[in-house]
Amino acid sequence: xxxxxxxxxxxxxxxxxxxxxxxxxxxxxxxxxxxxxxxxxxxxxxxxxxxxxxxxxxxxxxxxxxxxxxxxxxxxxxxxxxxxxxxxxxxxxxxxxxxxxxxxxxxxxxxxxxxxxxxxxxxxxxxxxxxxxxxxxxxxxxxxxxxxxxxxxxxxxxxxxxxxxxxxxxxxxxxxxxxxxxxxxxxxxxxxxxxxxxxxxxxxxxxxxxxxxxxxxxxxxxxxxxxxxxxxxxxxxxxxxxxxxxxxxxxxxxxxxxxxxxxxxxxxxxxxxxxxxxxxxxxxxxxxxxxxxxxxxxxxxxxxxxxxxxxxxxxxxxxxxxxxxxxxxxxxxxxxxxxxxxxxxxxxxxxxxxxxxxxxxxxxxxxxxxxxxxxxxxxxxxxxxxxxxxxxxxxxxxxxxxxxxxxxxxxxxxxxxxxxxxxxxxxxxxxxxxxxxxxxxxxxxxxxxxxxxxxxxxxxxxxxxxxxxxxxxxxxxxxxxxxxxxxxxxxxxxxxxxxxxxxxxxxxxx
Amino acid sequence: xxxxxxxxxxxxxxxxxxxxxxxxxxxxxxxxxxxxxxxxxxxxxxxxxxxxxxxxxxxxxxxxxxxxxxxxxxxxxxxxxxxxxxxxxxxxxxxxxxxxxxxxxxxxxxxxxxxxxxxxxxxxxxxxxxxxxxxxxxxxxxxxxxxxxxxxxxxxxxxxxxxxxxxxxxxxxxxxxxxxxxxxxxxxxxxxxxxxxxxxxxxxxxxxxxxxxxxxxxxxxxxxxxxxxxxxxxxxxxxxxxxxxxxxxxxxxxxxxxxxxxxxxxxxxxxxxxxxxxxxxxxxxxxxxxxxxxxxxxxx
Numbered sequence: 001x002x003x004x005x006x007x008x009x010x011x012x013x014x015x016x017x018x019x020x021x022x023x024x025x026x027x028x029x030x031x032x033x034x035x036x037x038x039x040x041x042x043x044x045x046x047x048x049x050x051x052x053x054x055x056x057x058x059x060x061x062x063x064x065x066x067x068x069x070x071x072x073x074x075x076x077x078x079x080x081x082x083x084x085x086x087x088x089x090x091x092x093x094x095x096x097x098x099x100x101x102x103x104x105x106x107x108x109x110x111x112x113x114x115x116x117x118x119x120x121x122x123x124x125x126x127x128x129x130x131x132x133x134x135x136x137x138x139x140x141x142x143x144x145x146x147x148x149x150x151x152x153x154x155x156x157x158x159x160x161x162x163x164x165x166x167x168x169x170x171x172x173x174x175x176x177x178x179x180x181x182x183x184x185x186x187x188x189x190x191x192x193x194x195x196x197x198x199x200x201x202x203x204x205x206x207x208x209x210x211x212x213x214x215x216x217x218x219x220x221x222x223x224x225x226x227x228x229x230x231x232x233x234x235x236x237x238x239x240x241x242x243x244x245x246x247x248x249x250x251x252x253x254x255x256x257x258x259x260x261x262x263x264x265x266x267x268x269x270x271x272x273x274x275x276x277x278x279x280x281x282x283x284x285x286x287x288x289x290x291x292x293x294x295x296x297x298x299x300x301x302x303x304x305x306x307x308x309x310x311x312x313x314x315x316x317x318x319x320x321x322x323x324x325x326x327x328x329x330x331x332x333x334x335x336x337x338x339x340x341x342x343x344x345x346x347x348x349x350x351x352x353x354x355x356x357x358x359x360x361x362x363x364x365x366x367x368x369x370x371x372x373x374x375x376x377x378x379x380x381x382x383x384x385x386x387x388x389x390x391x392x393x394x395x396x397x398x399x400x401x402x403x404x405x406x407x408x409x410x411x412x413x414x415x416x417x418x419x420x421x422x423x424x425x426x427x428x429x430x431x432x433x434x435x436x437x438x439x440x441x442x443x444x445x446x447x448x449x450x451x452x453x454x455x456x457x458x459x460x461x462x463x464x465x466x467x468x469x470x471x472x473x474x475x476x477x478x479x480x481x482x483x484x485x486x487x488x489x490x491x492x493x494x495x496x497x498x499x500x501x502x503x504x505x506x507x508x509x510x
Numbered sequence: 511x512x513x514x515x516x517x518x519x520x521x522x523x524x525x526x527x528x529x530x531x532x533x534x535x536x537x538x539x540x541x542x543x544x545x546x547x548x549x550x551x552x553x554x555x556x557x558x559x560x561x562x563x564x565x566x567x568x569x570x571x572x573x574x575x576x577x578x579x580x581x582x583x584x585x586x587x588x589x590x591x592x593x594x595x596x597x598x599x600x601x602x603x604x605x606x607x608x609x610x611x612x613x614x615x616x617x618x619x620x621x622x623x624x625x626x627x628x629x630x631x632x633x634x635x636x637x638x639x640x641x642x643x644x645x646x647x648x649x650x651x652x653x654x655x656x657x658x659x660x661x662x663x664x665x666x667x668x669x670x671x672x673x674x675x676x677x678x679x680x681x682x683x684x685x686x687x688x689x690x691x692x693x694x695x696x697x698x699x700x701x702x703x704x705x706x707x708x709x710x711x712x713x714x715x716x717x718x719x720x721x722x723x724x725x726x727x728x729x730x731x732x733x734x735x736x737x738x739x740x741x742x743x744x745x746x747x748x749x750x751x752x753x754x755x756x757x758x759x760x761x762x763x764x765x766x767x768x769x770x771x772x773x774x775x776x777x778x779x780x781x782x783x784x785x786x787x788x789x790x791x792x793x794x795x796x797x798x799x800x801x802x803x804x805x806x807x808x809x810x
Contacts, residue, residue: 136602137602137605140580211680214680214683214684216680381689382689382692383692384692385692386690386691386692386694387690388684388685389684390690392683392684392687392689392690393689394683394687394710413740418710418714419710419713419714420710421688421703421706421707421710422707422710422711422714423707423711424740425740425741426741427741430752431752431753432752432753432754432755433755435752438752469755479707482688482689
């Protein structure tokens with residue numbers, strides 16, 4: 001049988017795919033994309049929705065068709081529609097985000113509704129096709145990466161996107177962990193590594209211990225709404241304020257203008273990684289009294305850029321402190337710092353990381369590619385033959401899982417940073433005579449009060465047998481698998497029979 | 511260790527003759543022959559060395575059979591006489607070990623079967639893992655697991671150091687982590703999964719100073735107990751309404767809650783009064799009443 005597994009980095013802004021071939025992780029070329037290998041995670045619906053463009057083609061014509069061009073879907077996939085961040089992004093995105101069943105999100109395209117999972121599946125399908133073209137045969141097994149701080153619904157949504165693309169998703173793996181695998185695999189390292197993953201849409205920091213191909217994650221922390229997009233947004237905001245104060249005008253923001261400003265912000269950000277200063281030029285954006293539109297021109301240097309992005313980078317450093325604390329390590333115990341993600345290319349980010357970890361970070365040339373390479377390395381170990389010296393990866397659960405208790409409190413069932421797979425059991429009972437179902441609220445996150453926490457969904461024990469209140473003893477097993485996904489099962493302790501149980505995750509259509 | 515071979519084809523007569531032929535010619539083989547894809551559900555596919563598939567060249571049927579075929583270690587495709595191009599493409603695309611066109615030369619097939627088996631056994635190195643010794647070790651350990659406390663689980667004494675715990679935890683993962691097992695029967699894989707879960711549980715207690723001290727005390731007090739008690743110490747929220755025993759009262763409580771959510775505390779007050787008249791001792795109803803009174807500015 002074909003011994004190949006695709007490693008797919010399904011990123012907020014770009015997607016890459018790798019495979020281990022002839023004993024080496026290799027990037028799979030995707031024709032027509034950036035550098036013929038980096039595919040923008042952008043999907044455009046054209047011709048009344050009859051045709052779909054994926055990748056660079058879709059991105060390049062974004063300004064022509066903003067309403068039907070879907071980008072940064074990773075920011076909202078698996079989110080609840082009612083989540084404040086969803087609402088914030090729904091307003092920012094030129095495309096139409098609407099609510100679906102079970103508080104899920106849908107995108108409206110030419111009057112039809114599609115799920116974010118379907119959008120991502122179109123990107124994955126193209127990655128899968130590129131692999132088939134490269135290898136000469138189809139490969140369906142895949143390892144897909146997600147931000148370490150992804151929650152239950154987001155992980156499940158990513159698995160579903162893979163399935164919709166015709167992939168057999170062998171594993172969902174955390175991006176920083178994949179990067180660490182690519183960095184440390186086969187190098188006989190004996191180190192403690194910090195992976196600082198500052199991407200397009202998310203920030204993660206993961207602390208690992210690596211010893212003879214044994215990868216043990218000690219802690220992970222992150223923010224799924226902190227990334228390059230926020231830097232773009234800060235730059236856009238700066239430009240708008242700059243124009244409005246210096247030219248004494250009011251900009252009537254519309255989708256087209258927003259798209260142009262975002263593109264310019266992205267260009268400035270990228271250029272300032274190599275240039276000391278850069279000229280902003282946006283044609284015909286400033287309205288004058290005579291009804292004419294004039295160009296916006298100004299120079300922005302690294303120092304000004306630094307001032308604009310300082311608060312964003314400070315947040316990432318704060319989160320890094322938490323991760324170090326949870327790993328019970330001090331800064332001098334870290335042997336190497338690996339930078340990953342597009343936003344880590346910014347010199348100011350690198351300065352801050354160097355200052356925090358008291359050592360220069362390691363930033364390989366292929367940093368945009370390491371995540372998919374690491375995923376393919378993991379995929380390859382999953383299909384390799386047994387040997388005790390083969391690499392082992394022990395990852396952790398990124399967010400605590402808890403159960404709502406009486407009052408406003410949450411009782412934690414599984415603490416974050418526990419190694420996976422893990423299992424916890426708990427006994428539940430009926431509150432009144434002959435109650436036929438019990439509903440239990442499940443929360444995810446650190447907060448101990450319901451009002452501040454993220455309601456993941458609920459668990460329902462149904463078709464309970466008749467019993468006086470408090471008499472039933474139903475043992476519920478909560479198991480978090482190696483994908484970081486929750487599975488539940490239940491047993492009636494008295495009869496030993498399997499008890500019917502269902503898990504409803506908010507943000508996902510059932 | 512027997513060589514496992516599956517034969518899947520839709521022509522019953524041909525199937526039986528091929529079954530007989532392979533069983534008699536391939537020494538040490540265990541052959542399972544069927545015309546139905548679904549009958550393979552009961553078989554542990556990853557441990558099958560070879561599958562001979564034929565006459566599935568209608569693409570729809572092929573797609574149904576593919577997930578099954580992908581799980582076995584190797585397959586040989588027997589193509590139909592009337593669709594040679596399609597079968598050849600499929601053989602290539604999905605990595606068949608060999609491809610034959612019907613009518614078949616039995617000698618050529620036998621030669622290929624032997625070649626594939628020889629390669630498969632060398633390549634998969636099954637003896638590595640499915641040595642009887644390993645199966646015995648993992649089965650024995652799995653069966654005894656519940657009798658061990660966490661120290662015994664790692665093969666350590668109670669006064670061991672944190673480093674020793676870590677070292678043995680890593681050694682255990684190197685040996686039993688489920689990611690390492692691929693071409694093994696699912697019972698072995700399940701055992702490895704359960705052992706790893708227990709190892710993680712044990713490690714998360716012994717490497718956690720607070721939990722460790724509680725656990726150590728527990729071991730002294732009750733030698734019967736082997737595992738840390740992670741269960742919640744607080745009553746879970748049983749959908750508080752459910753604590754109201756009287757059905758009518760529960761109905762009013764629900765209406766009151768709805769009214770409160772809409773900031774209609776006046777209606778809520780009436781409904782709660784009804785509910786409390788039917789069930790006087792509910793703490794939940796009392797709690798709602800307090801909240802309503804607070805909102806209406808009535809002192810309780």
